[in-house]
Amino acid sequence: MRIVIQRVTQASVVIENKVKGEIGLGLLLLAGFCGDDTEEDLKWMAGKVAQLRIFGDAEGKMNLSVQDVQGDLLVISQFTLYASTKKGNRPSYINAAPPTLAVPLYERFVTLLEATLGKKVQTGEFGADMKVSLLNDGPVTIVIDTKNKE
Template sequence: MRVVLQRVSEASVTIDGQVHGAINHGLLVLLGITVEDTQEDIDWLVNKIAGMRIFSDQDGKMNLNISDVNGNALVVSQFTLYGSTKKGNRPSFINAAKPDVAIPLYESFVSTLSRKLDKTIPTGIFGADMKVALVNDGPVTILIDSKNKE
């Protein structure tokens, strides 16, 4: 499982011209799922995201996590995080999980993160054509892969 975390001052996801999910200060979480992922990957990533000290303290140092700043999270599925560019110029997405595997894991990720942060988590819609808007704060962008824990 892979995530791209972006510290944002605001973010939203629009589907068919309607805002489906939006947050102010917090994290935009772009989530990619592969066939090898399990609840163990979800639990590890959620703990990592919740503990990630990427928000500034009173001295301007990145020392605070999302809960410390009462931040929100917006989760958007993004199978393209598993795009392989090894051959040719068109990415291959064979490592991305198909919907029958990915949707239950995506839903479990969202509910696990919601419980961890004790907040409702707005989302996109899995597989929809989404327009994601954000104001990256910093900018701060962090890549995390549950298969690279070491």
């Protein structure tokens, strides 16, 4: 599992001219899944996201988590995070999990985040053509891959 985390002051996702998910202060997560992702990977990532200290404290140091600032999450599925550009100019997505595997992983990840944070998590729609808007705060953008957790 691979995610791109962006600290935001606002973010939204629009599908067919309708807002599907919208948050204020919080984190926008772009989440990609591969075929060998496990429940352990999902749990580890949910815990990491909830506890990652990337919000400013009273002294302006990144020392607070999304939980600490009572921020929200917007999670967007993004298979292109597993793009391979080694050969040619057209990316290959062979390492991305197919929808039959990725959809349950995505849904379970959202459920784990909701349980960890104790609140609803906003989402996009798996496989839809989505328009994502955000105001990146900082900017702070971090990539985390479960294959690099040890």
